[in-house]
Amino acid sequence: MSILSRRELLKASGAGIAALAAGSGAAAAQDSPATKPAAPKKERWKLCINTSTIRPAPLEEKIAATAKAGYDGIELWSDDLAKYEKEGKSLEDLGKRLKDAGLEVPNIIGIWNSMPEDPAAKEKLFEDAKRRLAACAKVGAKHIAAIPAPDRPDMDVRWAAARYAELVDLGKPFGVGVALEYGSYLKGIHTLGQAAAIVMEAGRPEGSIVADTFHSYNGRSSWEGVRFLAGAAYAVWHINDVPKECVAGQSKDADRIYPGDGVMPLAQLLKDLWANGFRGPLSLEMFNREEWKKPAEEIARTGIEKMRAVIAKSGTGA
Numbered sequence: 001m002s003i004l005s006r007r008e009l010l011k012a013s014g015a016g017i018a019a020l021a022a023g024s025g026a027a028a029a030q031d032s033p034a035t036k037p038a039a040p041k042k043e044r045w046k047l048c049i050n051t052s053t054i055r056p057a058p059l060e061e062k063i064a065a066t067a068k069a070g071y072d073g074i075e076l077w078s079d080d081l082a083k084y085e086k087e088g089k090s091l092e093d094l095g096k097r098l099k100d101a102g103l104e105v106p107n108i109i110g111i112w113n114s115m116p117e118d119p120a121a122k123e124k125l126f127e128d129a130k131r132r133l134a135a136c137a138k139v140g141a142k143h144i145a146a147i148p149a150p151d152r153p154d155m156d157v158r159w160a161a162a163r164y165a166e167l168v169d170l171g172k173p174f175g176v177g178v179a180l181e182y183g184s185y186l187k188g189i190h191t192l193g194q195a196a197a198i199v200m201e202a203g204r205p206e207g208s209i210v211a212d213t214f215h216s217y218n219g220r221s222s223w224e225g226v227r228f229l230a231g232a233a234y235a236v237w238h239i240n241d242v243p244k245e246c247v248a249g250q251s252k253d254a255d256r257i258y259p260g261d262g263v264m265p266l267a268q269l270l271k272d273l274w275a276n277g278f279r280g281p282l283s284l285e286m287f288n289r290e291e292w293k294k295p296a297e298e299i300a301r302t303g304i305e306k307m308r309a310v311i312a313k314s315g316t317g318a
Contacts, residue, residue: 044317045270046280047307048073048106049300050238051080053286057296059084059094063101069300073104075236075283078144081108081135091138098139106281107179107210107236108136110145115155115163126170133174143235144171145181145210148189148198155188161201168204179235181210184219184249192221196229212238212285213264218251223265223272231278238285239307241266253287258306260313270314279317282307 049071051062059080066074085091098105111129116122136144146167148160164180171178182195189195192211199207211234216223241262246255259266270282284303291299311317 042317043279045282045311046072046104046106047304048075048104048236048281048283049303050075050109050283050285051077052109053284053288053291053303054296054299055287056292061296063098063103065296065300067101067103068297069304071103071300071304073106073281073283074098075107075109075285076105076139076141077109078111078132078135081139082131085135091135095139104281105136105139105141106283107143107145108132108139108141110147110181110210111167111178112147113149114146114167115148115160116150129167129170130174133171133176136176137174141176143177143179143208143210145235146178147181147183148195149183149186151186151188153187157194157197158201160189160198161203164198164207165202165204168202168206172206177206177208177235179208179210181212182215182219182221184215184217184251190215190219192216192219192229193225196233199233208235209233210235210238212240213259213266213269214238214240214242214251214253214256214285217242217246217264218248220248223269226269226272227276229276231273231276234273234278236281236283237273237278239266239282239310240284240286254289256286256288258286258303259284260306260310266310267314270311270316274314274316 049066049069051059051074054062054065057065063074081091084094111132113125114129116125132144146164148155164178167178180195180199182189182191184190189198192209195209199209215221239259240256241259241264242251242255243257243261244263246262284307
């Protein structure tokens with residue numbers, strides 16, 4: 001073996017030191033929190049409360065109770081917004097208050113009698129709808145629900161789809177989506193499938209559905225049918241339950257109870273919705289007069305605990 005010259009030894013040593021330094025730097029970079037790849041964010045349901053659940057409380061109290069309970073959003077009612085504005089208060093300021101509280105407004109209830117047949121009634125509806133849409137925009141709402149009434153049993157799907165398309169177009173300048181809400185008390189559009197057909201035939205990619213477990217149960221919608229709709233079809237799902245003594249087709253809004261306390265297949269519903277890409281919001285909506293006697297904060301806290309229990313049972317995102 002030949003003896004290395006001084007120059008070769010230094011050169012070799014320098015390369016070794018450089019390699020060692022590079023290795024140390026790479027190790028340091030690998031251990032540095034700043035360069036570690038971020039862990040993928042776990043998907044979870046967005047949870048919301050509809051203010052009908054805490055109806056007797058003043059609007060400010062509803063917002064405070066919702067934020068304190070830990071919800072992601074709050075569903076408001078347009079009549080409450082009109083009253084708020086009539087009292088001389090600013091809806092823009094209300095929108096800022098909601099944002100500061102960390103609350104989204106996924107949907108507002110709503111545009112009533114959204115499908116009149118008479119042209120004069122339709123013109124009057126549009127004027128009223130624009131006022132409601134403007135209020136939605138001021139508080140940062142994403143959608144407003146349209147109820148397909150005046151009711152009639154012979155409402156044609158294609159005719160209703162054309163009317164719904166007009167409503168969706170009406171909302172575009174305001175940046176607010178119009179979502180179709182079916183109602184089990186209606187003779188016309190009372191199932192999820194009927195609402196889905198109208199939204200599909202309207203040909204508006206912005207179209208969506210406000211779905212509701214109570215109306216699905218009472219209107220005898222197919223729970224299995226949920227599997228045929230992609231998650232993007234929904235603006236929001238109202239979550240609630242009914243006691244075992246309730247009869248489908250004869251139940252009333254006041255019969256609604258907390259999710260998980262009744263007979264609906266809610267855990268399976270959440271599994272199916274999750275599998276189809278829906279991540280919420282799930283919005284607690286009740287009209288339970290016994291619960292209305294309690295403080296809004298207590299109802300909101302109990303509600304989110306009940307929702308989380310059903311979610312845990314479903315094994316989907318928490």
